[in-house]
Amino acid sequence: MKISGYTKRAIIGGIISLGFIGLGTFMLGNLSGYEAKVLIKSSLTGLNTLCNTIVLASATILALMLTLLGVSSGTNSTLKNDHYMHIMQIAKLDTAIFIASLLFFLVFNLPVTESENIPENWFDFIYYVTIAVSAILSSALIVVVLMLYNTIINIIKIIGLGKTDHPLIQQDDDDNDE
Incomplete structure (x- = not known):
């Protein structure tokens, strides 16, 4: 599956947000186990x-994408396969975020700090892992939102503004196999 320029920009936005979160973690410095x-x-x-918020957001995004598909198929213009491949990329990433967030929600509910069996020096590792997981999940959701934003902007240009020369509109001389 090829990655469009829109997707690359969204990934760059997610990486930038991950960098900000990483910088905040770096500024905390080293921690002792206690x-x-x-x-x-x-x-x-x-x-x-x-x-919990990421689970709810990703589930809502998936549900609203059904509306996006309805709007896309209801347009007078025939959209290229690239449009639907982009929507499929968003759905796949959003589903992965949903599953990961739900699993980590369950893991974060384990009473780790109450356990007597975990050595004191492991807590700094556990702390950094929890920060890394939350940073990655947050950044991934930012990528999904940016990808969705690009898709919505394209739909607005095609349907709302009636652009007939948009790169996602199937022209009569184009192949359907793109």
Whole structure:
């Protein structure tokens, strides 16, 4: 599956947001096991809320994409396969984010800080893993939203503004196999 310029820009946006989150983590500096345990304990409710929000957002995006497909198929212009491939990319990534967020929501609900079997020096590793997971999930959702934004802008240009020379409109001399 080829990646369009729209998708590349969305991925760059996600990488930039991941960089900002990574910079914030770097500014915290090194933690001891005890400090990490305290930070994990205080941030678990926020992590659970974040995962829950991402699950709800990704499920909503998937449901609203059905409307997008209805609008796309209802247009007077015949859209190229690239448009539908882009929608399929969004749906695949959004579904992966939904599943990952739900799984990490369940993992973050484990009482890790209450366990006596976990060595104290592991908590700094666990803390950084939780930050990395939340940063990746957040950045991935940003990528989905940016991809969806590009798709909506294209639909507005084609349907709302009536652009007949848009690159996603199937011309009479184009092949359907693109």
